[in-house]
Amino acid sequence: MxxxxxxxxxxxxxxxxxxxxxxxxxxxxxxxxxxxxxxxxxxxxxxxxxxxxxxxxxxxxxxxxxxxxxxxxxxxxxxxxxxxxxxxxxxxxxxxxxxxxxxxxxxxxxxxxxxxxxxxxxxxxxxxxxxxxxxxxxxxxxxxxxxxxxxxxxxxxxxxxxxxxxxxxxxxxxxAMMHGLTDAPSQYALFDNARRARLGLSREDYRRSIGELFAPFTRVAAKNPYAAAPVERSAEELIAVDDRNRMVAEPYTRxxxxxxxxxxxxxxxxxxxxxxxxxxxxxxxxxxxxxxxxxxxxxxxxxxxxxxxxxxxxxxxxxxxxxxxxxxxxxxxxxxxxxxxxxxxxxxxxxxxxxxxxxxxxxxxxxxxxxxxxxxxxxxxxxxxxxxxxxxxxxxxxxxxxxxxxxxxxxxxxxxxxxxxxxxxxxxxxxxxxVPSVETAVQADGPARIETYTVKYERSGPTGIVVGRLDDGRRFLATVAPQDTDLLALLTTGDPVGHPVFARSDGRGNVVTGSPEKMKELFPQRVPVLRDDYEFARVHRDGHLLEITINRPEARNALTPQANEELDEIFDAYFADPELWVAIITGAGDQSFCSGNDLRYSASGKPVWVPKNGFGGLTSRRDMTKPVIAAVNGFAMGGGCEIALACHIVVADDTAQFALSETRVGLIAGAGGLVRLPRAIPPKVANELILTGRKIPAEQAHELGLVNRVVPAGTALDGARAIAVEILSASPTSVRASLQVMNETSGISDVIDAVDHHSPALDDLMTSEDMMEGLLAFGAKRAPQWKNR
The missing domain is CATH 3.40.47.10 (Thiolase/Chalcone synthase)
Structure with missing residues (x-):
């Protein structure tokens, strides 16, 4: 010793x-x-x-x-x-x-x-x-x-x-923040509810065990001169819900x-x-x-x-x-x-x-x-x-x-x-x-089961939070639809762990209901059609061409979550409508195409989200098999530049300026800018622009390949229309098939493998009316009459 x-x-x-x-x-x-x-x-x-x-x-x-x-x-x-x-x-x-x-x-x-x-x-x-x-x-x-x-x-x-x-x-x-999991009681409650399920205890028995665990603690605190609450309490007092001992998060009282x-x-x-x-x-x-x-x-x-x-x-x-x-x-x-x-x-x-x-x-x-x-x-x-x-x-x-x-x-x-x-x-x-980690599904859609849960009790009412497992084993976070009173009641009074639920994701996060039928009832799928009026955008339909104007000139066309949602809805309608073949997006006024995320809104403390299809309804959108042209007038900053990068073609007037300016405000170009810019221009140049947030003028953007055409000030929309007319003279079926093949092969590094890639778009093209019309029109030396089918 x-x-x-x-x-x-x-x-x-x-x-x-x-x-x-x-x-x-x-x-x-x-x-x-x-x-x-x-x-x-x-x-x-x-x-x-x-x-x-x-x-x-x-x-x-x-x-x-x-x-x-x-x-x-x-x-x-x-x-x-x-x-x-x-x-x-x-x-x-x-x-x-x-x-x-x-x-x-x-x-x-x-x-x-x-x-x-x-x-x-x-x-x-x-x-x-x-x-x-x-x-x-x-x-x-x-x-x-x-x-x-x-x-x-x-x-x-x-x-x-x-x-x-x-x-x-x-x-x-x-x-976690998107799903209200921001406070310690809610996070810890997930563990306690999972433990209750593992032990097979009823809600009442488990809550009683919590009281019995902590009642001896109160006796020690009551004798401690440094204690903040030197009051001895019984197990029953600790778990009894009343005005002083309100529920904080299931299963915790205050x-x-x-x-x-x-x-x-x-x-x-x-x-x-x-x-x-x-x-x-x-x-x-x-x-x-x-x-x-x-x-x-x-x-x-x-x-x-x-x-x-x-x-x-x-x-x-x-x-x-x-x-x-x-x-x-x-x-x-x-x-x-x-x-x-x-x-x-x-x-x-x-x-x-x-x-x-x-x-x-x-x-x-x-x-x-x-x-x-x-x-x-x-x-x-x-x-x-x-x-x-x-x-x-x-x-x-x-x-x-x-x-x-x-x-x-x-x-x-x-x-x-x-x-x-x-x-x-x-x-x-x-x-x-x-020890292997559990794979997480950020966007959860489909049948699932509850792994653990809690209910937060706030002045605005109770909020159910679920950790679920999809059928493939991936774990996800979700909130319970407030209107689904049956599922919320299960979380507050029943045994939810293992219970089947149905999940759906959107820009705000994941939500669960008790069944697919309940999901359809509470959240009917939006029909993708154009409306007559929008709050944050204007739309103009001219034959097969759709023109979309971001309409917030007082904020340099910066986007709030609500504006993003409208643009997402508009683009959904564009891609769903067989009579719309080309879209142009531009900004109202002559100062700005889009200055990105509305930072004043973000700093207000109001909820912030982005649609599943990304900023402007474009930056995370898959399968863009119809052309979208950006008509950039003035500033394309931050998210505005990312919208332009997501478009197939960019026309800029000579006053336009482009920048991924996020690093200057403590953010990153997370809506695709960090990925697309190094693929669109020389990587070393992209590195500089991303890390410095520096603006570049339209001519330099054109030299780098970021912009297709530079036109005189105030004519960006006219320049975009000119390209749209050229595209509209081609077969819309061929345009769509071309974009689909380019999308499918963009991730194939070997050139021959990419060339030999078999796309269903080619099969569709071979049986299309437009292919036959194109050949017949060529032989007859007449203009083709495209049907988009």
């Missing part, structure tokens, strides 16, 4: 922990900022070490801060202001001047991850002492944001900062989800054994890291089984393995408890139960102690350290979860001396990554 005298001097040891909290209804309420709460906790951690606080602070060479929620996502508001260097603002207040300051990525794994990382740095000899902290003042911010005497928490500290970014990769997707409205801070002081000895930190303050592991789960929809959390379980098991103990040997346990599944997923595999006499939390848990943003587990570490000191030689476990059961950092602590022990998380991560 390793003794304290045998310990390597570089061994990392926790020597001080501290916490701070205040409630807005408390007698000692001071409206502290997040920086001040963290500083208060840090001062407690320095004092807790039992040595000279000033000397300890002076020795700190690294400070690391856990992100508050208001700096965890791009554009998040900070109504009372914030520090531009949170770690150094806190360090200043405790008298530390570290060489290195870190602002960690978002996620509840952050506190334990930082402890493990900086402990490793100390063991490697790269650091002597590190102070780690985090805090939230959400309750104060919400309380005072509209106050006339609201405080200003803004700090321009500056200085070195290792800002690691938000760390949101893989946790946020446009696909009482069983993380409480983020808190004012809390926590800090940990970590240093080498050598530094602790030198600074006179008493050995009865020392707590060692006996085991640790960090693993990441696949992205939510990639996971083979949504009812389990293998990365969490394996991380916990590995931390225990390194410590050389089993779960039964733990004295204290704190399982991250933002939602019930974060606890029960571990209990299932570690053999823990809700009534474990040791308890599953040392703080009271996130719904009751308070989910102090990303920093909750720092409080768990602080409580664990305090308890282990009172029972020397025992072991405590802390599990820290981030994302959607995505990132897990686990650790085992004890006062028993031990040298630094390295983990094998990298090898384990490779094993987890090697």
């Amino acid at each position: 390793t003794t304290i005298d045998d310990i390597d001097s570089r061994t990392p040891v926790l020597v001080g922990v501290g916490q701070a909290a205040e409630r807005i209804d408390g007698s000692a309420y001071r409206a502290l900022s997040a920086v001040e709460l963290a500083a208060a906790a840090a001062r407690e951690a320095l004092a807790d070490a039992g040595a000279n606080s000033e000397a300890l602070a002076a020795r700190i060479d690294t400070v690391a801060g856990v992100r508050q929620f208001e700096i965890s996502t791009p554009g998040a508001p900070a109504p009372l202001g914030k520090s531009d260097n949170y770690p150094r603002s806190v360090a200043d207040r405790v008298g530390a001047d570290p060489a290195r300051a870190i602002l960690e990525v978002s996620g509840g794994q952050s506190p334990q991850h930082l402890i493990t990382e900086l402990a490793r740095n100390i063991a490697a000899g790269n650091s002597d002492a590190a102070l780690i902290f985090g805090s939230e003042a959400i309750s104060t911010v919400r309380h005072l944001a509209k106050s006339e005497q609201r405080p200003d928490f803004t700090e321009q500290r500056g200085g070195q900062l290792e800002d690691r970014g938000f760390g949101l990769s893989g946790l946020v997707s446009r696909y 009482f069983v989800v993380a409480r983020d409205q808190v004012n809390q801070g926590a800090a940990v002081l970590l240093m080498s054994v050598a530094a602790a000895r030198e600074l006179g930190v008493p050995q009865d303050k020392w707590v060692f890291l006996h085991g640790h592991a960090e693993l990441r789960e696949k992205n939510l929809l990639d996971r083979p089984d949504l009812s389990v959390a293998p990365a969490l379980v394996r991380a916990a098991e590995h931390a225990l393995e390194i410590a050389g103990i089993g779960a039964d040997q733990l004295h204290t346990i704190d399982l991250y408890s933002c939602f019930p599944i974060a606890v029960s997923a571990l209990c299932d595999d570690l053999g823990l139960t809700a009534d474990d006499p040791r308890g599953l939390t040392v703080t009271g848990g996130l719904p009751f102690f308070g989910g102090a943003g990303n920093n909750y587990s720092m409080h768990a570490v602080a409580e664990t350290v305090a308890r282990l000191r009172t029972t020397p030689g025992t072991y405590g476990f802390v599990g820290a979860n981030g994302g959607t059961l995505s990132k897990y950092s686990a650790a085992v602590y004890s006062t028993t001396p031990t040298d630094w022990r390295e983990d094998e998380s990298r090898r384990l991560q490779e094993e987890l990554n090697a």
